[in-house]
Amino acid sequence: MKKFLLFLLSVSLISGCTSPTPEILNAPINTANQQISEIDTEQFKGLKRLVAIGRFSDETKRGNSFLVDNNNNRLGKQATDILSSRLTASGKFIMLERPDVQLLSSEAKNFETSKIGADYLIVGSISEFGRRAESDVAIFSRNKIQIANATVNVRLIDVKTSRIVYSEEASGEARTEANQVFGVGKTAAYDTSLDDKAVSAAISKVVSNIMNNLLDSPWQAYLIDSGEVESLFMTGGESQGIKLGHNFAVIEAGKKVKNPQTGILISLPGKEVATLEVIGFVGEGDNELSLVTTKSGKLDKTKISQYVVQEMKGNNHE
Template structure:
């Protein structure tokens, strides 16, 4: 009995030693998840995006009875991208399926409808399906494949400049087999379309999210009254009571004689404000009340000032 107890004690001691000396090895997936979480924690405020309808540049699914806005492949692609961006919980995503020109979005940002920072446009540039079959003496095999290629563009709403473009491809397939007439059979599998488009968008979604997160969060000033500054944007964009923000004066816009493009000079910080209250119950009307903690801002609604992250 004593020897058994001794062996058991030694085994326990050995296990403790191994546990203490064995290094913790993290998988690539775990490391990537941890890094993504750290990036998300670093950038907490969400910018507003609008996803327009994808155009279908292929012949698949096109019909004389459908215009571009009713194209099923384009609708599938925009719906899938909207869903993926929303699932990241890093952006406020709005659908604008009727956008055909950037000027429409520019006019929206000056009116009552929500103005966004970035407009996302896309095109399905390649789509195809194929069916391969093999028949033996006692068996039959059928494989259906779908392949898609999409191009996605990120457009600055204020300037109309395409600041990033990405192209992704993906495919999906399904196989059915029968032996002596027994087994699964399949007709045309329409779900392969969604899966191929989803795979194509998934190939570039991380790249797009990275570029979008590089954008500076900013919002406008609604009103200044004494030491209180009312701004648009609230809880749904990640603002909390106690957050400190920077009020900056927009740089002067000068047209370059060399390129003909308008160039905005660097902005100048003029004040610091702290969030003291949030109001509004939707993305359409949410805002925040802030108090000036340093600097000065004249009463009224300044047109050349905006608020950004500290």
């Protein structure tokens, strides 16, 4: 009788220690990095780039794991949403919604219409996706593990030149475990949420590098001739971080020549022709403009379309 009671007590103790293992997304988060994260979330003081995200296509055989649009293109829809939300949350970019963008051709045409055009387009694909289950079986216990893996390929493209500025491939993993001892514990059903979490883990690995490359690219704006002698406007406004008193350099675009080796048109270095100062703002949202005055140099209004406005290092973003 005593042996039987001891046996029941042992089973109870072992069962009490059995608990499901929480889901794991890549490596555990290091608490030492928490201070860095807090610093990164401070309000961004620089000039914001205009960025649009094109489709994330699903190039894997598991197309039924992702949404399908009207054209029957299998999409990594969650990858688009995750990347867009991460870049928006950083406060460093103005994200433009392009649910049906026809990649570069449509984006470039936006500059010729009233719709605001992006400076950079992000496109990508989910190139690999897989699920597997593993089990560890002992005499009195059983451990079942569900694992999802995803690989994403991302490209950052300059809309005006169609040049790939940056590309990267990253993989992410998500898993969940269920333990049982003497038949007591958690049973593991098929967890569909692991698919999204694996994609999220892969996207997390590329977000930082994408942001760094976008910020390393030069900020640019363009001039708009209002038709009045004293009025000259520059694209962009307060929402992009432009402040009253900011100075900008006006660059006359260099001649475009064809590279005989690659066949790609390249622009020769331009020359600075004037300096502008911001004296006011008009419009809201996508139609926001900055009223500028010529501080030095001289502008030829017949060449307005050939001018590019660039940030000057002396601007104070505080």
